[in-house]
Amino acid sequence: MSTLFQRALVPVDGSRYMSGVVAHAIAIAKKTGCSLTFLYVVNVDPAATLELEKQKESSTRIPEECRRKAAAEDVSASSRIEVGGPAETIVEIAVRERFDLIIIGSRGYSRLKTLFVGSVADEVMEQASCPVLLVK
Amino acid sequence: MVAHIGGGLIRWQITGMLRFSGALFYCRAKPIRSVLDTDTDSTMVEKILVAVDGSETMERTVRFACDLVKVLGGSLTLIHVVEVPVMIQPDLLFDSAPLTRAGEMILRTAQKQVEQNGLKADIILKHQGGNSGHKIVAVAEERGFTLIVMHARGQSKTATILLGSVCHTVAHNASCSVLILRP
Numbered sequence: 560m561s562t563l564f565q566r567a568l569v570p571v572d573g574s575r576y577m578s579g580v581v582a583h584a585i586a587i588a589k590k591t592g593c594s595l596t597f598l599y600v601v602n603v604d605p606a607a608t609l610e611l612e613k614q615k616e617s618s619t620r621i622p623e624e625c626r627r628k629a630a631a632e633d634v635s636a637s638s639r640i641e642v643g644g645p646a647e648t649i650v651e652i653a654v655r656e657r658f659d660l661i662i663i664g665s666r667g668y669s670r671l672k673t674l675f676v677g678s679v680a681d682e683v684m685e686q687a688s689c690p691v692l693l694v695k
Numbered sequence: 696m697v698a699h700i701g702g703g704l705i706r707w708q709i710t711g712m713l714r715f716s717g718a719l720f721y722c723r724a725k726p727i728r729s730v731l732d733t734d735t736d737s738t739m740v741e742k743i744l745v746a747v748d749g750s751e752t753m754e755r756t757v758r759f760a761c762d763l764v765k766v767l768g769g770s771l772t773l774i775h776v777v778e779v780p781v782m783i784q785p786d787l788l789f790d791s792a793p794l795t796r797a798g799e800m801i802l803r804t805a806q807k808q809v810e811q812n813g814l815k816a817d818i819i820l821k822h823q824g825g826n827s828g829h830k831i832v833a834v835a836e837e838r839g840f841t842l843i844v845m846h847a848r849g850q851s852k853t854a855t856i857l858l859g860s861v862c863h864t865v866a867h868n869a870s871c872s873v874l875i876l877r878p
Contacts, residue, residue, distance in 0.1 A: 563762045583872070591766050684866055684875055693866055693873040
């Protein structure tokens with residue numbers, strides 16, 4: 560096993576583009592022996608407590624599903640949910656917990672789409688302090 | 696009577712809306728389940744394209760790419776794009792020969808570093824007017840590369856926080872995955 564990557568952070572959003580990112584992350588984890596942490600960021604104003612709990616509950620299954628998928632392929636993985644702005648939270652966790660890779664999906668099929676929905680990936684790329692793998 | 700009909704209408708509209716949002720939820724929920732169905736393709740052979748520019752980050756980028764190939768397998772190709780200035784006056788002649796020579800030297804340096812790591816790498820030298828990112832994307836598409844490795848910041852020293860313009864262009868336009876190294 561190599562020491563290239565030890566721990567990779569994989570932000571997931573439950574969109575239909577997610578499966579490709581998860582598959583890619585698992586393939587890399589298998590080859591490098593790194594562990595995966597699937598992160599779902601609940602993007603809600605923390606003041607709205609009721610809404611937050613509801614959303615947290617309903618979104619638990621998103622990273623959990625990914626974790627189970629990775630575990631089925633003998634990849635050590637964990638799942639977690641955080642609350643906050645998606646890009647800032649991803650970058651902050653990656654820095655604080657010293658992840659050495661962020662594997663993130665991009666929906667860059669057309670420029671227009673990138674402009675609208677790839678903004679999280681864009682911000683992560685610009686602010687991260689570790690390598691970022693942009694999965695297309 | 697009118698109130699009754701009005702109430703009925705509103706009720707009909709509300710159930711209709713509920714049904715509609717139910718359908719929306721179903722559409723959104725379905726793809727999540729498909730995560731379980733997707734097979735991971737770990738047998739895919741990586742064709743890695745490493746963009747080099749001769750800057751101080753190049754050595755780290757090449758070393759990283761070598762480590763990556765050792766783990767993932769596949770092939771390694773180094774690319775350098777000579778950025779030819781876009782001339783406002785077409786009759787002004789620009790001699791790109793020195794830049795080309797410099798580019799060749801950059802590629803040779805990088806190639807030597809790859810060989811020191813016990814690996815082999817092909818080299819590609821291209822010319823492009825303006826942002827070289829477009830050329831990198833075009834080459835990657837043309838030759839079917841599966842991954843582009845590059846550093847977020849190359850020659851320009853001012854933009855440490857933001858992405859370099861070349862990196863930004865590649866990240867946004869490439870149809871294959873892009874691995875971006877950060878300082």
